Amino acid sequence: EAGVAQSPRYKIIEKRQSVAFWCNPISGHATLYWYQQILGQGPKLLIQFQNNGVVDDSQLPKDRFSAERLKGVDSTLKIQPAKLEDSAVYLCASDGGVGEQYFGPGTRLTVT
Amino acid sequence: AQSVTQLDSHVSVSEGTPVLLRCNYSSSYSPSLFWYVQHPNKGLQLLLKYTSAATLVKGINGFEAEFKKSETSFHLTKPSAHMSDAAEYFCVVTHGSGNTGKLIFGQGTTLQVKP
Numbered sequence: 001e002a003g004v005a006q007s008p009r010y011k012i013i014e015k016r017q018s019v020a021f022w023c024n025p026i027s028g029h030a031t032l033y034w035y036q037q038i039l040g041q042g043p044k045l046l047i048q049f050q051n052n053g054v055v056d057d058s059q060l061p062k063d064r065f066s067a068e069r070l071k072g073v074d075s076t077l078k079i080q081p082a083k084l085e086d087s088a089v090y091l092c093a094s095d096g097g098v099g100e101q102y103f104g105p106g107t108r109l110t111v112t
Numbered sequence: 113a114q115s116v117t118q119l120d121s122h123v124s125v126s127e128g129t130p131v132l133l134r135c136n137y138s139s140s141y142s143p144s145l146f147w148y149v150q151h152p153n154k155g156l157q158l159l160l161k162y163t164s165a166a167t168l169v170k171g172i173n174g175f176e177a178e179f180k181k182s183e184t185s186f187h188l189t190k191p192s193a194h195m196s197d198a199a200e201y202f203c204v205v206t207h208g209s210g211n212t213g214k215l216i217f218g219q220g221t222t223l224q225v226k227p
Contacts, residue, residue, distance in 0.1 A: 004155075033215075035215075040219075040220075041219060041220070042202050042204075042218055042219055043156070043202075043215075043217050045214050045215065048214065056214060091155070091156065099144060099161060099163055100158055100161065101158075101215060102158075103148075103155045103156040104155055105153075105154065105155040106155060
């Protein structure tokens with residue numbers, strides 16, 4: 001079974017630029033999550049989707065971050081404009097409803 | 113509110129000796145608890161999970177963890193460390209056993225394995 005796919009793996013941008021990350025979950029997994037992992041810390045949930053609906057986006061900085069999952073499969077996470085403190089690894093995970101989240105390899109974002 | 117505290121930020125062991133990574137949790141609900149491992153430049157991998165069944169949980173690669181409600185602990189152990197075990201380990205709590213919902217991660221413990 002194919003795992004969670006993410007792209008790009010690495011991205012370097014300047015502050016105030018915009019960036020987008022893409023995630024393709026495991027086939028059939030209805031629930032998709034985006035996490036932010038700052039260096040030296042554990043991942044923190046940004047947003048949770050159930051199919052194409054948002055379940056929890058309480059920790060998403062909505063003034064600059066947005067995410068969508070239009071057809072209930074792939075998802076994109078966007079940052080506009082980026083700040084230095086957005087430098088982190090952005091992880092996507094999916095859940096098939098059996099109590100386990102599967103994580104992708106992540107996108108490492110560096111904002112200069 | 114739910115939270116986890118990993119009591120050691122860094123653990124160093126010699127190859128072939130036991131591993132103990134400590135985790136305490138706080139939860140208002142009956143928790144589900146997990147241990148994830150993260151190797152450098154790799155994604156998070158589930159080691160094991162506790163979801164209110166047996167309190168001693170066996171995972172992959174010889175790891176196991178014991179849920180102790182009276183101590184609110186979920187420590188991770190392995191009888192004999194291997195060089196390939198060197199990685200970052202995260203203790204994680206959530207509520208519910210079906211759809212996991214929001215995972216709350218600890219700060220992580222770096223395991224170093226010396227030859």
